[in-house]
Amino acid sequence: MPKLNFKKMGGLVPAIAQDATTGEVLMLAYMNAEAWEKTLATGQATYYSRSRDTLWVKGGTSGHIQKIKEILIDCDDDTVVLKVEQVGGAACHTGHRSCFHKRVEQGAVKIISRPVFDPKEVYK
Secondary structure: OOOOOOOOOOOOEEEEEEEOOOOOEEEEEEEOHHHHHHHHHHOEOEEEEOOOOEEEEOOOOOOOOEEEEEEEEOOOOOOEEEEEEEOOOOOOOOOOOOOOOEEEEOOEEEEOOOOOOOHHHHOO
16 A cells, blocks of 8 residues: 655645646645545545544535545655546535635635535535
8 A cells, every 4th residue: 555654744644636637726635544545445535624633535425526536646755636536516615616716816815716516505
């Protein structure tokens, strides 16, 4: 099994999810060793929620899962890029395709996309 260095950030590594087809950056989350092992075993992105202190399979509630197509590991073995198929069209819990749906323009923040789903309906 590929090994990662979980020592630098208190047992976590950053995990960047990127659309495998378009290259669009969808989100940044974190993995602990258990999330890493589950991701490798299932082929679905599994992360560690720092706020809830638990594992979460991306899309477990919304159905907007991330199927792993390729995994890249950085030179220090402490960051991963997950190239994924984003099922359902949205990676962000706000309903947007990408968590990076805000752009800084002329000193202001502009929303640059529309939500794919209504989070109030999905996360009842």
